Amino acid sequence: MTKITLKGNETKTIGKLPKVGKKAPDFKLIKNDLTKASLKDFKGSKILLNITPSLDTGVCATSLRKFNEAAAAIENAVIINVSRDLPFAQARFCGAEGIEKAITLSDFKSGKFGKKYGVTIKTGPLKGLHSRAVVVVDEKGKVSYTEQVPEITQEPNYEAALAALK
Structure with missing residues (x-):
């Protein structure tokens, strides 16, 4: 369990992020066309998982935009935004915002990704x-960087994440 805050009020996740140096947990998430995607589908690429509560919030939208912009400049890298938003909402957002490089995947069906990665909010x-x-x-499928943003309304450390991706 990890303690984080939402507008200064303490909340908790069900676990902790995967450990750096360990194999990343596989996942099955839903693409915008309702087919499944797994970690294995991106084998051989560097992957940045931008995990967010919902693209319908300002900070989540900003983080996806910023990582999308950076994706074009990083060779052999894939930016994946994971949320529990419906795939239709993710597709609508990306279309309206011109998001072309980042991929959005949904954990709406089972929530198993959130459990495996320790990011499901518990309270x-x-x-x-x-x-x-x-x-x-x-x-090689190993975790090289993690950041649990301590305050949900804050943006992640873009520089550190992108440096780890390069």
Whole structure:
């Protein structure tokens, strides 16, 4: 369990992020066309998992925009935004915002990603959604960087995450 805050009020996640140096947990998430995607589908690429509560919030939208902009400049890298938003909402957001490089995947069906990655919020008004976190996975499938953002309304450390991705 990890303690984080939402507008200064303490809340908790069900666990902790995967450990740096360990194999990243596999996942099955839903693409915008309702087909499944797994970590294995991105094997051989560097992956930045931008985990957010919902794209319908300002900070989540900003983080996806910023990581999308950076994605074009990083060779052999994939930016994946994971939330519990419906795939239709994710597609609508990306279309409206011109998001072309980042991929959005949904954990709406089972919530298993949130459990495996320790980001499911356990208490408070966002209970059941994902906390704001970043996980970078190297080409060999090992976790090379993690950040559990301590305050849900704060943006992640873009510079550190992107440095780990390069």
